[in-house]
Amino acid sequence: MLTRRQFSKLIAGSGLLASGNFGRASAPHASPGQSAPPDCDLLIKGGTVIDPGQNLHTALDVAVKNGKILELSPDIPAARARSVVSAKGKIVTPGLIDSHVHVFEGMGPIPVNADLYCLDRGVTTAVDTGSTGYAGIAAFKKYVIRPSATRIYALLDINGFGVMMGLAGEYGNLDWVNSQSTVRAAEENKPDVVGIKCRLSKETTGPNDLVVLKRALEAAAASHLPLMVHIGDSYSPLPQIIGQMRNGDVLTHCFNGRPNGILDASGKLLPEVLQARERGVFFDLGHGSNSFDFDVAEKCIQQNFLPDTISSDLATTSINGPTFDLITTASKFLPLGLSLDQVIERVTVRPTRVFNFGVELGSLRPGMVADLSIIEVREGSFVFADTDGKKRTGRQKLQSAATIRGGRLYVNRSEDLVNS
Numbered sequence: 001m002l003t004r005r006q007f008s009k010l011i012a013g014s015g016l017l018a019s020g021n022f023g024r025a026s027a028p029h030a031s032p033g034q035s036a037p038p039d040c041d042l043l044i045k046g047g048t049v050i051d052p053g054q055n056l057h058t059a060l061d062v063a064v065k066n067g068k069i070l071e072l073s074p075d076i077p078a079a080r081a082r083s084v085v086s087a088k089g090k091i092v093t094p095g096l097i098d099s100h101v102h103v104f105e106g107m108g109p110i111p112v113n114a115d116l117y118c119l120d121r122g123v124t125t126a127v128d129t130g131s132t133g134y135a136g137i138a139a140f141k142k143y144v145i146r147p148s149a150t151r152i153y154a155l156l157d158i159n160g161f162g163v164m165m166g167l168a169g170e171y172g173n174l175d176w177v178n179s180q181s182t183v184r185a186a187e188e189n190k191p192d193v194v195g196i197k198c199r200l201s202k203e204t205t206g207p208n209d210l211v212v213l214k215r216a217l218e219a220a221a222a223s224h225l226p227l228m229v230h231i232g233d234s235y236s237p238l239p240q241i242i243g244q245m246r247n248g249d250v251l252t253h254c255f256n257g258r259p260n261g262i263l264d265a266s267g268k269l270l271p272e273v274l275q276a277r278e279r280g281v282f283f284d285l286g287h288g289s290n291s292f293d294f295d296v297a298e299k300c301i302q303q304n305f306l307p308d309t310i311s312s313d314l315a316t317t318s319i320n321g322p323t324f325d326l327i328t329t330a331s332k333f334l335p336l337g338l339s340l341d342q343v344i345e346r347v348t349v350r351p352t353r354v355f356n357f358g359v360e361l362g363s364l365r366p367g368m369v370a371d372l373s374i375i376e377v378r379e380g381s382f383v384f385a386d387t388d389g390k391k392r393t394g395r396q397k398l399q400s401a402a403t404i405r406g407g408r409l410y411v412n413r414s415e416d417l418v419n420s
Helices: 004-013 135-146 179-188 201-225 236-243 269-276 293-301 324-333 340-345 349-354
Strands: 040-045 048-051 056-059 061-065 068-073 081-086 091-094 096-101 123-133 152-158 194-199 227-230 250-252 280-283 371-385 391-405 408-411
Touching: 048 081, 091 269, 091 340, 096 324, 123 135, 123 250, 123 371, 152 179, 179 194, 179 201, 194 201, 194 236, 201 227, 201 236, 236 250, 236 269, 236 349, 236 408, 324 340, 324 371, 324 391
Parallel strands: 040 081, 048 091, 096 123, 123 152, 152 194, 194 227, 227 250, 250 280
Antiparallel strands: 040 061, 048 056, 061 068, 091 371, 371 391, 391 408
């Protein structure tokens, strides 16, 4: 696997940046009678802009200047741009946001390289959800957040070490589940830290899940941040857990098929789940290697209960399937009945309503950071799998063609990761 440095060299050395030749038409030279110099750095021409944050789904060109969105208009003249990228036949969206990943590469057996598996797959912003806690956040900032081309934020695990040690029963020693240390680390590392995380599976907490939840809620409240709660085979029934969650908190792995999920024995949504959504709790997908069940998803969607955010839970255990990456995960919701706009909404503007990133993301309004994804909507027959091996066949699959992060163009991997 390439390192971040090798990844950067590969892109720079292979002509994949805006100075390269991805779908690119050079801006024409001005004729002798023309004297106006180009007024934008990069122009994305000929694509269909889908920006749910602005209720846009129409053919528009996008002009970028100084790392920000300059203009969205039909048929912007190529002569206005220093570099032109053709998005003909593709959709152009705000940069994809993956609100659940593990990217503390090199620290434990689970995290992956963010630039290879996020930026290289259409994701401009990723939220690392508890790869570390108070013990390792300084190192995560120095060695991952700062040098990465991907925009990365962190949730602090209430356990000081998060998943760094890769051991079961991490919360068995409650001395490590320290609210005060977590609050101090969160405050010292804002705005990189945007939330707190706790994992309430039985193999992680044993019988201590409600104690862990209490301490995590205390830390989240004191640091004025949302709490993300991982569910799936918890020791305590879900109503006892979700009943304590607050407006703005996030329940992740919402469509998992393990015991103590969001459905009752007859497949109906638990009343406590509906009450939680009513009071402002968000529901995140968090696909991962064992947390997405097509049957659960279909039953929830039939009851008009859609996830607030679609996320990958990217890790070494899922990058080779069945998750692969965020864009493949998002594609799985097309055969489940979500529209293309509904899917794009849940990987662009919706995450910005969950986390305060300290900068405006998730839309293409003029003046906002120029984070964009250029995506091909492939037509055919595509077989998608959940984490239990159940399969669904779809007629469309999303595939990233290029990513623009802060005005800089990266051409993405083109191989198809799902059988067609």
